[in-house]
Amino acid sequence: MSLEIKLKEIQDKTVIAFIGTLDTNTSPVAEDAILELLDKGTKKMLIDLEQTRYVSSAGLRVFLATAKRIMANSGTLVLCHPNEIVKDILTVSGFNTIIDVKPTVKDALNGN
Template sequence: MALEVLSKEINDVIVVDLKGNLDTNTAPDAETCINDYLESGTKKIIINLGQTQYVSSAGLRVFLATAKKLTASGGALKLCGANEVVQEILDISGFSTILDIKETEEEALSAL
């Protein structure tokens, strides 16, 4: 399944909606989109996983790389809206202890 990457700006926060599967084939597209924002100086990014069906290790690497780049520049990354499958992947991989994951986009926004 393909991945649709949609983004919007709320105040000074970029919200990236990932629709579909974030896997080896689609992770580079998501990373390119996110890196474009990082290169333009964005400091706050929320990745909304509300419509993400699956995340592979390639997808997890995108989250980790983004978090590292934002932290290095004094910014922050929040994930939100993960379904049970995606949340389990984040839990098993240990990413739920490394990354800040919120239930809703509103919670993620208020945490930034």
């Protein structure tokens, strides 16, 4: 399995899309991409999960580490557009109570 990462800036937010599977093999790549953005001063990040097929515990750790770091810098992190499988993983793991999860990127951008 592989992971493709796409970045874009919308309004004052950085949107990072993970395309593929976020697992033990690919999460270090995802974490490096996120850390690079945070090191550059990104304060508002949306992680677009629309094309993320699966998130393992390693992927969840990336989300948690990102949330801790971005919140320590008074920033915001929103996970958005998870498919049913990823939404179930976020719910079962309780991550939907720790990190803001929005149904679409548009909702996340509008703060709904």
